[in-house]
Amino acid sequence: MQGDNGNNSRDVFSWDKLCSLLDDKLKDVTRKTDLNELRTEIDVLKKENLTLKNDVKKLTSRLDYIDRSMRLSNVVVTGLSSRNNNVAKTEFENLCADVLKVSNKIMSTRLLAGGKTFCFTLESRQQASDVLAAKNKLKGRRVYINKDYTNEEQNKRYKLRKLRRSIAACNRSVKVRLGEFCIFVENKKYTCDGNEIIANSNQDAVFLRSLTAEHENPFEIGVRVNQPDMEAMNTPSMQ
Structure with a gap:
C-alpha cells in the first residue's frame, strides 16, 4: 500500500507540476499576444503621427503661401520724415506722384516695430510692383522702398x-x-x-x-x- 501511496503521491505531484507548466505557457502566450497587440497599436500610432506631421507641414506651407501672397500688395518704406500714419501716407503719396511718377491708392498704413519704417498696403499687386520698379528714381534720397518680406x-x-x-x-x-x-x-x-x-x-x-x-x-x-x-x-x- 505504501508503494501505491508513493506512486499516487508522485502522480499528484507530476499532475500539479504539469498544470503549473501549462499555466506558465498560457501566461507566455498571453504576454506575446499582448505584446503583439501593443506593437500593432504602436505601429498605428506611428503612422497616424507621420500623417499628422505631413498634414501640419502641408498646412504650414499653405499658410506661408497665403502670407506671401497677401504681402504682394504691400511696400515697406524707410526714411519718411513723419512717424504719424496720416502724415506719412500723404508724404508717400506725394513721393509716388512727384518722384516715382506712378499712381496708386493706399488702402492702409502701418508703422512697423522700431518706429522708422512704414508698411503701405496698395490697391493691387500691380500698383506695388510699379512702385518697386520705379524705386531707382530715389537715388540720392534717404528714402528706401522694399518688398514686404516674411520673417x-x-x-x-x-x-x-x-x-x-x-x-x-x-x-x-x-x-x-x-x-x-x-x-x-x-x-x-x-x-x-x-x-x-x-x-x-x-x-x-x-x-x-x-x-x-x-x-x-x-x-x-x-x-x-x-x-x-x-x-x-x-x-x-x-x-
Whole structure:
C-alpha cells in the first residue's frame, strides 16, 4: 500500500507540476499576444503621427503661401520724415506722384516695430510692383522702398548680406553680387536655408570656406542635394 501511496503521491505531484507548466505557457502566450497587440497599436500610432506631421507641414506651407501672397500688395518704406500714419501716407503719396511718377491708392498704413519704417498696403499687386520698379528714381534720397518680406525671407537676406560683408572685409578683389535670395561669388551661386549657406557642389563649398575661414563666427556651409540624387539614394539596386 505504501508503494501505491508513493506512486499516487508522485502522480499528484507530476499532475500539479504539469498544470503549473501549462499555466506558465498560457501566461507566455498571453504576454506575446499582448505584446503583439501593443506593437500593432504602436505601429498605428506611428503612422497616424507621420500623417499628422505631413498634414501640419502641408498646412504650414499653405499658410506661408497665403502670407506671401497677401504681402504682394504691400511696400515697406524707410526714411519718411513723419512717424504719424496720416502724415506719412500723404508724404508717400506725394513721393509716388512727384518722384516715382506712378499712381496708386493706399488702402492702409502701418508703422512697423522700431518706429522708422512704414508698411503701405496698395490697391493691387500691380500698383506695388510699379512702385518697386520705379524705386531707382530715389537715388540720392534717404528714402528706401522694399518688398514686404516674411520673417523667414528677411532672415535669408540678412544672412546673405552678412556673408557679403565678411567676404569683402578679407577679399576685396573677389567679385560678389547679391541677389534677392541668393549671392554670387565669382559667378558661383549660393543660397540660404535656415542658418546654412548652400553651395551647388563640394568644390563651390570648399571655395567659399576658404574665403570665410578668418571670420569670427564661421558660416555653416552645406551642399545642395539634387532631387535625382535623392531618388537614387532611396532606390534599391537591382542585383
